[in-house]
Amino acid sequence: MSATDGGGAVAVLHTVAEVRAWREEQRSQGRTVGFVPTMGALHAGHLGLVAAAGEETDAVLVSIFVNPAQFAPHEDLDRYPRTLADDVRKLAATGRAVTVFAPAVSEMYPRGISTTVAAQRGTFVEVRGLSEPLEGGTRPHFFRGVATVVAKLFHIAGADVAFFGQKDVQQCCVLRAMVDDLFFPLAIRVVPTARDPDSGLALSSRNVYLTAEQRARAPAFYRGLCRARDLFASGVVARDELLAAVRDEAAQAQLDIEYVCLSSPDDLAEVQEVGPGGAILSGAWRMGSTRLIDNILLGFEL
Template sequence: MAASEQTEVVIVSIFVNPAQFAPHEDYNRYPRNIGQDVAALKALPPRDDGRPRVNAVFAPESVGEMYPRGISLHVPEQVGTFVEVLGLSSQLEGIARPHFFRGVATVVTKLFSAIQPEMAFFGQKDIQQCCIIRALVEDLLMPIKVVIVPTQRDSRTGLALSSRNAYLSEDERAKWAPIFYQGLSGAVQAYESEGERRAAVLLALVRDTIKNTEGSERLDIEYISLVDPATLKEITDSIEDATGAVLCGAWKMGSTRLIDNVLLGVPFVPEDK
């Protein structure tokens, strides 16, 4: 919706990128339903002037179209051209998934080359990815404006919408997975309403809120971090009001790994657009 409100022509890309997956991850079972995706795009309400919200879908029919030399999930076996954004890819998600952002930067560069957009829209839920893509565009002198769109959430529970939510049971989606966001929300309230800026206090609030919520034992917390929005470096003292911070984390429910984040005083997400 944000893209159709800010641009004349919208192209949506749909592609499950093998370069983002390690051999032990869920590439083969990752949710894929191109027909359902296209139907959902067609069902979007038209623009005010009657034109459709989405003008075209870029959906390569085969992996070979995007990786003409082929692609292995084993990085040492890969051949061809790959893109890395150093300095922003090894922390946070990069610890658990060390080759993930190499795959992201590579496929996004390919998509930009194929489509030649003037603007590109990415969801805040993958905030580290957003930072990396902005750096990629700046470093490679691409004439593209990167817009970060606020995270879309379940209206009842606050759970961030994600393809991997399909792995969760109904009870997990409704009752247990949203507990992490409840913890993040407690820190947002302390930051905005109480003026709390101390990193240790905000991080403790997240952990304590989660711990004191019924069902928290179902969450296997991987990390909770408070980081600078530009460098993604850990904030260990206090948040600077001029720059704000990103409060983010990852957890598992059973074998399903999920991520989420909230922004504390960060100016670059257009909340009202």
């Protein structure tokens, strides 16, 4: 599959061998590669990562793969949007030359894969410590699946720089640790969260599940984060006051909060105040069956 639109050309590769041949071609020409791992259902946030990759590197590779290993049996793997043709059109419309890696599940997991961890066979990657708090508290399987598939993708792509969005801040921390611990020869760039220009709601592939009424209420969490950021700018560093600002806004919109945390950037442990190294204020909430996450950084940059 390939597409052109608005000056961009997109080639779609489906096998590890094809990607490695493509990477060797780039290397032979002295071209650097920027890599954007995604699960598809691309939105403006993903396209922003592609733009950042295009500005920093010579060739851009985008993976589109819905990874079964990061879903639990009760989660939304089966209904997660799979829109490859539309994704390719969106990439072509950017006007950039982009290569897509869209493998089958059997290509990425030749031994097969189950969403039940106890039934899984083969090689998996765990980043202990950073994976357990925050998202790991309610999704203990999640970062094992993420680290495993991203390690595979990094190994396949041989990229120089990989690009991720700040919305998935814990994922960024986990993957940076994995890169350091396993000596992957690439850098990770974290791009600020892309947001709806009117409401501030963080862009997410799961936003398509929201009803009009839910979409109207969902931005309250970000308004709470902004209130907390303003408090921090005025000198407030105490955990309880910062969390209260988020919870108050969420309560007014009747959001079903799963957690709100003030965490150390070093180990993601809960802290009682924003220290000299800064802190991450983050949380998750549900709108019906849809789970959303968001965060802001206080006093530091990723």
